[in-house]
Amino acid sequence: MDLSIAQRESRLGWQLIAPSIGVIGLLxxxxxxxxxxxxxxxxxxxxxxxxxxxxxxxxxxxxTAFYGSLLTTFIYLVGSIAGSTxxxxxxxxxxxxxxxxxxxxxxIILLPYFAPVISVVFGWQFIFDPVNGIYNHLVVETxxxxxxxxxxxxDPETALLVVxxxxxxxxxxxxxxxxxxxxxxxxxxxxxxxAMDGCxxxxxxxxxxxxxIYFVLGTLxxxxxxxxxxxxxxxxxLAPNVQTLPxxxxxxxxxxxxxxxxxxxxxxxxxxxLSFLIIFYVKKVLKW
Amino acid sequence: MxxxxxxxxxxxFGDVExxxxxxxxxxxxxxxxxxxxxGCGKSTTLRLIAGLEDVTRGEVIINNRVVNMIxxxxxxxxxxxxxYALYPHKNVRENIIFGLKRAGATKELIKNRLxxxxxxxxxxxxxxxxxAQLSGGQRQRVAMGRVLVxxxxxxxxxxxxxxxxxxxRHQMRSEIRRIHRxxxxxxxxxxxxxxxxxxxxxxVVVMRDGLIEQQGSPMxxxxxxxxxxxxxxIGAPSMNMLDARLFPDFVLLEGQQIPLKKRIEKDHFLIPExxxxxxxxxxxxxxxxxxxLDGETSMSRIEDVKVDLVxxxxxxxxxxxxxxxxxxxxxxxxxxxxxxxxxxxxxxxxDRAHFFDIExxxxxxxxxx
Amino acid sequence: xxxRRTIPQNLLLALAICAVLLxxxxxxxxxxxxxxxxxxxxxNPSLIPxxxxxxxxxxLLGIVKKEETQIxxxxxxxxxxxxxxxxxxEEILETYRSTSDVFPFLRYFLNSFLLSTSAASISLxxxxxxxxxxxxxxxxxxxxxxxxxxxxxxxxxxLLMVPLYQISVKIGLAKSIWGSLLSLLFIYIIQxxxxxxxxxxxxxxxxxxxxxxxxAMDGCxxxxxxYLIILPLxxxxxxTVFIYCFIIAWNEYLFxxxxxxxxxxFYTIPLGLQSLFVSKxxxxxxxxSASMLTLLPxxxxxxxAMRHLTGGLSEGGVKE
Numbered sequence: 004m005d006l007s008i009a010q011r012e013s014r015l016g017w018q019l020i021a022p023s024i025g026v027i028g029l030l031x032x033x034x035x036x037x038x039x040x041x042x043x044x045x046x047x048x049x050x051x052x053x054x055x056x057x058x059x060x061x062x063x064x065x066x067t068a069f070y071g072s073l074l075t076t077f078i079y080l081v082g083s084i085a086g087s088t089x090x091x092x093x094x095x096x097x098x099x100x101x102x103x104x105x106x107x108x109x110x111i112i113l114l115p116y117f118a119p120v121i122s123v124v125f126g127w128q129f130i131f132d133p134v135n136g137i138y139n140h141l142v143v144e145t146x147x148x149x150x151x152x153x154x155x156x157x158d159p160e161t162a163l164l165v166v167x168x169x170x171x172x173x174x175x176x177x178x179x180x181x182x183x184x185x186x187x188x189x190x191x192x193x194x195x196x197x198a199m200d201g202c203x204x205x206x207x208x209x210x211x212x213x214x215x216i217y218f219v220l221g222t223l224x225x226x227x228x229x230x231x232x233x234x235x236x237x238x239x240x241l242a243p244n245v246q247t248l249p250x251x252x253x254x255x256x257x258x259x260x261x262x263x264x265x266x267x268x269x270x271x272x273x274x275x276x277l278s279f280l281i282i283f284y285v286k287k288v289l290k291w
Numbered sequence: 292m293x294x295x296x297x298x299x300x301x302x303x304f305g306d307v308e309x310x311x312x313x314x315x316x317x318x319x320x321x322x323x324x325x326x327x328x329x330g331c332g333k334s335t336t337l338r339l340i341a342g343l344e345d346v347t348r349g350e351v352i353i354n355n356r357v358v359n360m361i362x363x364x365x366x367x368x369x370x371x372x373x374x375y376a377l378y379p380h381k382n383v384r385e386n387i388i389f390g391l392k393r394a395g396a397t398k399e400l401i402k403n404r405l406x407x408x409x410x411x412x413x414x415x416x417x418x419x420x421x422x423a424q425l426s427g428g429q430r431q432r433v434a435m436g437r438v439l440v441x442x443x444x445x446x447x448x449x450x451x452x453x454x455x456x457x458x459x460r461h462q463m464r465s466e467i468r469r470i471h472r473x474x475x476x477x478x479x480x481x482x483x484x485x486x487x488x489x490x491x492x493x494x495v496v497v498m499r500d501g502l503i504e505q506q507g508s509p510m511x512x513x514x515x516x517x518x519x520x521x522x523x524x525i526g527a528p529s530m531n532m533l534d535a536r537l538f539p540d541f542v543l544l545e546g547q548q549i550p551l552k553k554r555i556e557k558d559h560f561l562i563p564e565x566x567x568x569x570x571x572x573x574x575x576x577x578x579x580x581x582x583x584l585d586g587e588t589s590m591s592r593i594e595d596v597k598v599d600l601v602x603x604x605x606x607x608x609x610x611x612x613x614x615x616x617x618x619x620x621x622x623x624x625x626x627x628x629x630x631x632x633x634x635x636x637x638x639x640x641x642d643r644a645h646f647f648d649i650e651x652x653x654x655x656x657x658x659x660x
Numbered sequence: 661x662x663x664r665r666t667i668p669q670n671l672l673l674a675l676a677i678c679a680v681l682l683x684x685x686x687x688x689x690x691x692x693x694x695x696x697x698x699x700x701x702x703x704n705p706s707l708i709p710x711x712x713x714x715x716x717x718x719x720l721l722g723i724v725k726k727e728e729t730q731i732x733x734x735x736x737x738x739x740x741x742x743x744x745x746x747x748x749x750e751e752i753l754e755t756y757r758s759t760s761d762v763f764p765f766l767r768y769f770l771n772s773f774l775l776s777t778s779a780a781s782i783s784l785x786x787x788x789x790x791x792x793x794x795x796x797x798x799x800x801x802x803x804x805x806x807x808x809x810x811x812x813x814x815x816x817x818x819l820l821m822v823p824l825y826q827i828s829v830k831i832g833l834a835k836s837i838w839g840s841l842l843s844l845l846f847i848y849i850i851q852x853x854x855x856x857x858x859x860x861x862x863x864x865x866x867x868x869x870x871x872x873x874x875x876a877m878d879g880c881x882x883x884x885x886x887y888l889i890i891l892p893l894x895x896x897x898x899x900t901v902f903i904y905c906f907i908i909a910w911n912e913y914l915f916x917x918x919x920x921x922x923x924x925x926f927y928t929i930p931l932g933l934q935s936l937f938v939s940k941x942x943x944x945x946x947x948x949s950a951s952m953l954t955l956l957p958x959x960x961x962x963x964x965a966m967r968h969l970t971g972g973l974s975e976g977g978v979k980e
Contacts, residue, residue, distance in 0.1 A: 008342065008345045009798065016794070019792060022786050027809075030820075031854075035815070035819060035820070037827065094680055097676055102674075115687075118688070118958065119929075121933050122952075123687055123688070123955070125691075130686075135944065140703075141705075172687070229814050233817070234818075236914065236930070252821065256822050267823070281811060341877065363873075363876040364875075369877060370874070370877040372870045374870055378871065380893050389875075437878070
């Protein structure tokens with residue numbers, strides 16, 4: 004009975020959060036720091052380490068595969084975010100209207116997001132399979148666009164397009180959800196006022212809808228940038244020859260000539276890029 | 292049954308001190324009302340007694356025991372919250388008996404208490420409903436039910452009626468009075484509505500800006516306000532405050548000399564040669580129309596009062612009047628035939644008038660300066 | 661601007677909706693269709709199988725009996741020995757049966773299920789108390805904790821692949837199967853803990869304080885108020901968070917492949933499916949039926965969760 008109420012609350016607060024902080028500190032913060040540490044070493048799979056200073060980074064800056072990976076990552080980010088955001092926006096605009104069976108449609112469009120990656124990824128591979136897939140059948144036989152069947156996933160450059168399409172398909176629902184909740188909060192009156200002022204549907208979109216959802220769109224883009232930079236399964240399982248940074252790191256760390264120190268340095272570079280994005284998000288969007 | 296005492300209570304939130312030296316005594320079985328405008332500290336005081344906030348300095352004493360360090364769930368106090376704070380996932384019955392069950396009461400006891408409370412509060416038909424299915428007034432009664440079934444030493448009420456419409460408020464006021472008569476538990480009630488304060492309390496504590504301006508019985512506060520704030524806060528319509536100048540034998544109001552009943556001696560307070568500027572306070576209901584006085588001569592008189600607006604209220608007539616440049620209100624007898632634009636004479640009992648110091652606002656005759 | 665639509669506008673709307681539905685559902689339908697087709701049928705663009713083929717499903721679910729391959733003569737003579745019990749004979753026969761064609765779907769499913777459930781439960785447990793703490797209790801450093809949670813949430817797990825592997829090698833966990841499983845469990849917990857803390861923190865912040873104060877007046881200590889009032893009130897959110905964590909662990913491939921590579925029996929579904937795909941058994945109908953089987957439970961969870969995702973359960977308890 005010797006502690007004040009505020010003090011007791013404080014103590015309970017720390018007690019309840021200690022285990023979580025312990026876990027996070029031990030298994031996230033420590034590894035991140037350890038990763039930075041490891042990047043200055045030549046690390047073997049067995050665990051032996053040899054200190055080599057900045058050699059990993061020097062090698063990184065000269066590595067064309069690394070730059071290729073950066074480019075791939077960049078294209079992937081731009082494509083997937085543009086795709087999922089635009090499709091999400093269009094679907095949101097569509098779902099904002101009334102029509103019969105709207106509730107069923109609303110549930111169906113969330114399916115791609117909730118389906119496990121592993122369950123759908125092979126379906127997608129089948130669709131683009133050169134022998135059996137419907138894509139080739141349509142392109143060559145039905146529409147006659149090209150003469151030969153082509154293995155899109157086999158070629159890293161076209162595989163990138165497939166990956167972007169897949170990401171758009173998988174993640175537009177979350178963009179849709181965020182946008183539509185904002186859309187539905189826009190007052191009817193604003194549209195009516197704009198109509199009175201002479202705006203047709205397109206005008207109303209640009210003058211009423213867009214300004215209102217501007218902030219949501221911005222938030223969405225930044226968040227997706229951060230998430231997509233970390234994506235592994237969606238790309239690796241569909242087309243492992245598309246080497247975005249995480250995939251490139253994985254190959255370096257666990258396949259071929261295993262060099263985990265080098266992989267650590269790639270991860271550090273990724274971490275730096277990610278940190279900038281996070282800080283930007285926190286400062287600009289959350290205004291912390 | 293508990294007695295409550297607050298000794299030299301100070302409370303700060305961070306750097307801001309919101310309660311300054313609060314001293315209060317609540318007797319066993321009393322119904323005390325803390326009243327004042329928003330932000331005056333009345334809710335904070337209540338929460339200190341409940342134990343929901345820490346005391347910065349001073350002592351909270353319940354039943355002669357200092358309880359500062361005792362946690363709220365050990366203080367055996369029941370509270371009605373302003374926004375009811377019902378447990379949304381429990382039905383009415385479970386909401387009401389939750390506290391009782393926690394205290395380990397027998398099934399018998401729970402059944403009896405629930406029966407009694409739901410009868411008094413007319414909740415018997417709703418015991419299985421959830422809060423979301425109830426109206427505001429019903430939820431309020433459930434919140435009260437929660438309090439009534441407990442064997443608590445002290446009942447605390449935090450503005451329980453402020454979210455109800457006027458009619459319901461009126462009804463619930465009578466209910467609360469009735470309940471207190473029956474249960475006789477020491478109660479502390481917080482409100483910003485001075486009508487509630489005057490009708491419910493055995494003792495009224497008027498607060499402003501973290502200070503107690505005055506405490507006493509409703510009649511005391513009404514008839515003998517300590518200062519301008521209390522005088523204008525209590526009573527509706529509020530007491531008129533007229534600029535006047537005080538002399539030992541009379542009051543000068545808009546050029547009229549109104550004689551005092553008793554000469555003011557030097558040891559009362561100081562009156563300089565040219566008189567002392569004061570605020571003259573007279574309640575609108577203390578005015579009389581000269582016409583209906585039937586020769587009573589003890590009344591003082593204000594002459595040449597111009598009538599601006601006449602509002603018949605059913606039982607009274609309320610007039611907006613003007614003497615010289617000052618406007619004020621008067622409530623007159625139903626029979627008054629004064630019309631807008633007319634000039635009348637108003638009478639009042641000087642004993643019922645108050646003189647307030649212009650600077651400090653204090654009542655010159657009641658408080659030492 | 662009227663609310664009525666003209667016929668051409670309605671047509672356009674219908675077309676758009678169909679396009680969206682097609683876009684969403686096509687891959688799923690394709691998976692279902694191929695899983696039911698015979699090999700000759702696979703190249704057929706039509707989604708409807710000429711003849712329905714349930715073999716793949718049967719095999720995956722273990723309904724079909726495995727074929728016996730050639731048993732060497734010496735063993736046959738051994739089996740005729742009456743001194744050997746029936747059980748023993750069965751055992752010996754087992755080893756000669758062709759098992760290389762089978763994808764032990766149920767076992768992988770069980771592995772994934774156990775791992776995901778454990779990780780989600782532990783994560784939820786830690787997160788409930790942690791989130792309650794920084795969202796409702798006042799203590800120094802609370803702001804830092806809140807921001808830290810957000811930061812860690814965003815950093816993601818890919819950055820941890822090297823250090824975590826190195827750490828478990830150093831501790832010696834990566835060698836044994838139980839060590840590897842334990843490492844994987846820890847990894848799933850840390851991948852789901854920040855997001856659980858974040859979601860629950862937001863939710864708890866929306867519960868009005870006065871409900872807890874009322875509980876205090878009713879005689880509950882702080883911890884009792886959490887069990888008796890806050891948790892029951894939060895059940896839908898708790899379920900949502902559990903399901904979210906479960907799905908994250910279920911989907912995970914990267915660390916599973918790193919830690920479980922050598923332990924075939926303990927593969928999780930993503931690992932199992934992937935290895936099936938690159939093995940000699942890459943037969944489309946099996947792959948598609950495996951995909952379908954892994955899809956169903958999640959879809960079930962999803963429909964279940966959707967029904968309970970009503971926010972504002974505090975509605976009715978507190979006057980706004």
